[in-house]
Amino acid sequence: MTAVAPPRPAAPVRRNRPALMGRAPQDTPAGVGTYLLLAVTMLFAVFPLYWMFVIATSNDEALAKLPPAVVPGDRFMTNVEEVFSLQDVFFAASMVNSVIVSVVVTASVLFFCSLAGFAFAKLRFAGRNALMLFVVLTLTVPNQLGIVALYIVMGKLGWNGTLLAVIAPGLVTAFGVFYMRQFIVNSVPDELVESARVDGASTMRVYWNIVLPAIRPALAVLGLLTFVATWNDFQWPLITLSGSDYPTSMVAISDLASGNYVIYRRVLAGAFIATVPLLIMLFIGGRQIVRGIMEGAVKS
Amino acid sequence: MSTTRAAPASSGRGAAHGRGGSGADERRLSWRNRLYRFDMRYMPYLLIAPFFLLFVLFGLFPLIFNGVVALRNYRLDDPTLPYWAGVENFTRLFGDEDFWNALYNTFGIFLLSSVPQLLLALIVASLLNRKLRLQTWWRVGMLLPYVTPIVASSMVFSVFFSRDFGMANWALGLFGYGSPEAPIDWRADKTHSWIAIATMVNWKWIGYNALLYLAAMQSIPRDVYEASAIDGAGPWRQLWRITVPMIQPIIVFTVVLSTIGGLQLFTEPMLFDPNAQTATGGPNGEWQTIAQLIYKVGWKDLNLGYAAAMSWALFLIILVVAGINTLLTNRLSGGRR
Incomplete structure (x- = not known):
């Protein structure tokens, strides 16, 4: 009896453990420690953005202080006005250009990629599988590697230095077609397409009346991701627009930051202005962006 | 999927079969019908065409053309060099x-x-x-x-x-x-x-x-x-x-x-x-x-x-x-x- 006694207190613990541990992590309520660690993570994510705003609102001395300034100043409008009135950077024009490029590219990607995605998902045609395989294979090829030749192509077309050169390579993406196809396969019932066919609906009518309404959520996700990526693109716009009067906002910011004497409160004021549209998008469409990224992960 | 899958087949082989069957069917192959066949057969290609055109032009072609440029003397400041450089660049x-x-x-x-x-x-x-x-x-x-x-x-x-x-x-x-x-x-x-x-x-x-x-x-x-x-x-x-x-x-x-x-x-x-x-x-x-x-x-x-x-x-x-x-x-x- 005495030999059995010692393990006894351990027994209930052992019996409890499976009940507690057997739960999947996502069913386990987060403890204080988890919240604390998440809060620290969030602090790291937010701080550079917050500090961009601090410097954008400060005078020159804020950057030469120890401990560093962490409270916003009152010079935001002054700095912004300075950025916009610089003669050799064209900041206002660059913001307009960024809007034009991002809107055109996003609209084009949504339209052409959903058309192609629809064809690959719901229509039968010879070569369909081979062509789709081609799309999937090109997903991982970084077209940045063709950048030298792209510059030469744009030179032959006479587009270098214009927004056309920035817009054209972004008009369609293999990812867009892939993503749209996946979504349409899963969300547009074949029966719906069939019955519309029986009623004599043409392919375009099916696309317009059945597919488009069904894929609105996917359009939102792809649109947001495309807009963000296009707005933030730097390397290609820098190459093709260098020295032109039509920079995008990213190129304009790098112009602000070049030269012998860089005024960082201006640079960061410009950077902040160019970041705000994206922060607003994240605030409004964050749910969609998160879902899009996570859905993409499971499918791939 | 069954109808959409069958559709091109019926518009191709099926229609041909019907045509051989009787002359009345042939006359009924109206212009509306032809439109339908066009829609079934060629529309898919029209839908994917913009993607492939743009992608090949601004994505794939530059990537391949890059290989040609790499074999050339391509200097923006000196066009007098011989055209081909062979593998020299590599x-x-x-x-x-x-x-x-x-x-x-x-x-x-x-x-x-x-x-x-x-x-x-x-x-x-x-x-x-x-x-x-x-x-x-x-x-x-x-x-x-x-x-x-x-x-x-x-x-x-x-x-x-x-x-x-x-x-x-x-x-x-x-x-x-x-x-x-x-x-x-x-x-x-x-x-x-x-x-x-x-x-x-x-x-x-x-x-x-x-x-x-x-x-x-x-x-x-x-x-x-x-x-x-x-x-x-x-x-x-x-x-x-x-x-x-x-x-x-x-x-x-x-x-x-x-x-x-x-x-x-x-x-x-x-x-x-x-x-x-x-x-x-x-x-x-x-x-x-x-x-x-x-x-x-x-x-x-x-x-x-x-x-x-x-x-x-x-x-x-x-x-x-x-x-x-x-x-x-x-x-x-x-x-x-």
């Missing part, structure tokens, strides 16, 4: 110190950014993989760095990592590392500049990768955890022995993604340099990456042929490294079980 690579230096830098920064990035993302994902209040907002918050333009964040980090009055030096000083009298010059040597640039990359991508991992974690069947609890595995062991092997495909995917992205690093090293326009990556190329060197050779030295050859070299390097990393990750994350 052989020149082997003896080019700048290229090897850039390759070394690229790999150094890549290691310092991808490994911590994916490990931290894994931990953040497992934090997010709990029943959380305000769940959506935690997830959206993790994407703040992802939507922030790299140009903007690189400027902020450039100021963070300034030698005098930089926030990084100040914060390290709080932990007794470095001193105001002898501050760390983050742009003076490879190690420090690599760390600074890797920090920018890590900041940008941890949250994004965490969401990818989170998605995979939530699709792990719940009974796997039930089974594991019988062995008495704690959360940490659970993460490494169950979760990681179960989400292995997505880990491989992120490794490939970060290899492709990391080896083409451009914006961060460009803007870390106060003289960004020169694209030298520091006074002695301390942190010049290959993408930067390609830019410099092509658009500062105006030697597009050589820049094209470098792009092809980088392409091959990415292929090889992505392949090796896939194998490695498969071993490491799957072999634990």
Whole structure:
């Protein structure tokens, strides 16, 4: 009896453990420690953005202080006005250009990629599988590697230095077609397409009346991701627009930051202005962006 | 699917059959019918045509044409050179110190950014993989760095990592590392500049990768955890022995993604340099990456042929490294079980 006694207190613990541990992590309520660690993570994510705003609102001395300034100043409008009135950077024009490029590219990607995605998902045609395989294979090829030749192509077309050169390579993406196809396969019932066919609906009518309404959520996700990526693109716009009067906002910011004497409160004021549209998008469409990224992960 | 699948067949073979059957059917093959057949047979191609046209023109063709340019003397400032250069641009690579230096830098920064990035993302994902209040907002918050333009964040980090009055030096000083009298010059040597640039990359991508991992974690069947609890595995062991092997495909995917992205690093090293326009990556190329060197050779030295050859070299390097990393990750994350 005495030999059995010692393990006894351990027994209930052992019996409890499976009940507690057997739960999947996502069913386990987060403890204080988890919240604390998440809060620290969030602090790291937010701080550079917050500090961009601090410097954008400060005078020159804020950057030469120890401990560093962490409270916003009152010079935001002054700095912004300075950025916009610089003669050799064209900041206002660059913001307009960024809007034009991002809107055109996003609209084009949504339209052409959903058309192609629809064809690959719901229509039968010879070569369909081979062509789709081609799309999937090109997903991982970084077209940045063709950048030298792209510059030469744009030179032959006479587009270098214009927004056309920035817009054209972004008009369609293999990812867009892939993503749209996946979504349409899963969300547009074949029966719906069939019955519309029986009623004599043409392919375009099916696309317009059945597919488009069904894929609105996917359009939102792809649109947001495309807009963000296009707005933030730097390397290609820098190459093709260098020295032109039509920079995008990213190129304009790098112009602000070049030269012998860089005024960082201006640079960061410009950077902040160019970041705000994206922060607003994240605030409004964050749910969609998160879902899009996570859905993409499971499918791939 | 059955009707749509059958449709082209019936409009082709079926209609032909009907035509052979009786003359009345033939007359009824009206113009509306022909339109229908066109719609069934050719419309799919019209729908995919814009994508393929644009993609081939601005994506695929440049990639292939790049190979031709690499075999040519393509100097923007000297059109008098002979048209073909043969493999000269490629052989020149082997003896080019700048290229090897850039390759070394690229790999150094890549290691310092991808490994911590994916490990931290894994931990953040497992934090997010709990029943959380305000769940959506935690997830959206993790994407703040992802939507922030790299140009903007690189400027902020450039100021963070300034030698005098930089926030990084100040914060390290709080932990007794470095001193105001002898501050760390983050742009003076490879190690420090690599760390600074890797920090920018890590900041940008941890949250994004965490969401990818989170998605995979939530699709792990719940009974796997039930089974594991019988062995008495704690959360940490659970993460490494169950979760990681179960989400292995997505880990491989992120490794490939970060290899492709990391080896083409451009914006961060460009803007870390106060003289960004020169694209030298520091006074002695301390942190010049290959993408930067390609830019410099092509658009500062105006030697597009050589820049094209470098792009092809980088392409091959990415292929090889992505392949090796896939194998490695498969071993490491799957072999634990």
